[in-house]
């Protein structure tokens with residue numbers, strides 16, 4: 267059922283919106299509306315609504331503020347050549363949101379409601395979806411525990427929120443390769459923990475290492491497995507892909523889902539897209555030693571990060587406490603850039619969609 271819409275009586279002027287769209291960065295500007303849907307133990311999900319974007323009023327004893335029952339998602343809406351707006355695999359985001367909810371002891375938002383919230387918000391804020399290259403409307407679904415009280419147990423009330431933010435490239439430097447820091451001092455996720463859920467706590471646990479990466483002159487942290495600090499898992503907000511060989515013999519390898527890394531939708535799509543382009547692709551464990559040795563022998567040719575926000579961003583240089591190396595010659599590799607173009611062309615409707623990944627919103 268369609269969500270009710272309460273239009274913002276004071277939307278941004280056309281001039282204000284245009285100014286925001288010139289160089290939106292990532293997550294700095296927000297549209298005129300948001301979606302809110304509430305859940306209670308007695309009534310389940312209420313009808314929800316599209317509302318004017320605005321601050322929340324929360325009791326200081328609200329459970330999410332203390333115990334962090336908070337999950338989120340990230341997906342983007344893209345302007346298509348015919349002027350319509352579409353998003354990429356939102357059913358996969360809805361399914362991951364439900365899995366994250368389950369892991370955090372939260373209620374699962376039905377996929378139809380998730381999809382309807384995305385459709386309704388994008389319809390209300392469609393002027394915020396720019397058609398400039400690399401621009402899109404980033405959608406951020408979130409769910410927070412709203413019971414008031416300090417009891418340590420699953421909350422009996424939750425609010426689902428959806429906000430939207432016009433975005434340009436995630437990294438201001440565009441497709442300039444990033445430098446990464448191998449974190450051996452800290453751990454993001456341990457077996458049995460919440461690493462494969464998209465919950466706020468994972469990001470909170472990553473901040474100190476991200477700060478350390480920056481102190482080391484790196485852009486991003488690379489997380490290693492918690493047990494041996496040896497196997498490459500992912501970055502702070504992206505998965506990693508490794509390219510072995512070159513030309514038609516190139517092979518894409520991404521770290522296997524062991525339960526401690528986020529099953530990225532971009533990552534999964536690229537395993538298929540690489541095969542569509544004639545490359546082999548697979549999931550495997552990759553150790554830091556193999557990365558360094560493969561790089562030194564020339565067998566490992568390219569490395570890139572992938573995710574909704576980052577799209578595909580080449581990794582140019584790797585630094586750790588014990589070693590440091592440049593990936594290939596440090597510049598974006600051809601397979602990386604080919605996959606990046608193929609993915610963006612598909613998402614912006616400039617290439618066919620053989621797998622039915624695009625979902626029309628307007």
Ligand code: PLP
Nearest residue numbers: 503504505528530531532573574
């Ligand atoms: N890993 C982490 C920790 C992330 O936050 C994200 C971003 O959502 C990803 C990987 C990539 O996931 P996706 O491709 O679904 O955006």
Ligand code: COI
Nearest residue numbers: 340341503573574575576
């Ligand atoms: C995304 O790419 O959607 C993310 O959620 C990554 C980061 C912004 C947290």
